[in-house]
Amino acid sequence: MKNQREEIQSQEAGSGKKSRLARLTLAAAALMLTAALSAGCSKDNAASNTKTPESSSAQQTTGTGATQGEVTEPAVAPSESSGTETGNTNEGTGKPDTTKSEGKSEGLKETAADPESEAVLVNKQFGLPDDYEPKDLVYPDVPFTFSEKIDKRKMRKEAAAALEEMFAGAKQDGIYLAGVSAYRSKKTQTSLFNRYVKKDGLEKAKTYSAVPGYSEHQTGLAIDVSGSDGKCAAESCFGGTKEAEWLKAHAQEYGFIIRYPEGKESITGYKYEPWHIRYVGKEIAQDVTSKGITLEEYYDAVQVTGTP
């Protein structure tokens, strides 16, 4: 969808001299968009429209009137729309990274198609295969808020290297970051989640903690970060600190995104977490950040609030 959208935009930019071929492509793209929307991703297009009002008559032809935040429809498998819309190999990022339900999970839960991809979408709807464990976990050479050499320091190799670069870059700007929690096995997530449920009840726990098997921390691509003093580690008061501001401004340069941004709770299903960053690679990180969208919107995946 993204590529077609860009294609449409660039075609419109030169609309005075559209070739017949361009018009045909546009028409085809519009058709695909319409098909995709009927598959259930209208909200995301609406959201994109609010970001880029100048873009795409093709989107307007779909007649979507929803605005961002009005996300009341039940979640629908985005796999169909991804397949319909993209139909291309998108920069070799492994996109789309979601696949049809394997039928083994209840309700609307599905399994991420390629958990090994750095661009994998894991959220309340798309979980990891049973007992998934990344194969290339390493210890990034950065300070943590604790000294033990334990699992939660680990990240996948590529993400770890990017993290090291990012911490070094921050240091040059006088910002001293520390890791709080990175990789978490499903087993660890299970005991953590159960503890939260005990404390706050299931519904509240789900707004800030992932159901086991649905945590980005299990991918080895996500990490919670704080300032080196460890103050407000993984807490709301981290927001607005100079470390949080630095991350917001620079994380994408190193291939990370603020995964649960402010104001996107209805899309990500999580409250604002300025400390939780996710490695997706530089290209996607820059795209997502410059557009002010979430990974869900990037993939035109439907909102996930309320599921599972």
Ligand SMILES: [Zn+2]
């Ligand atoms: Zn986190």
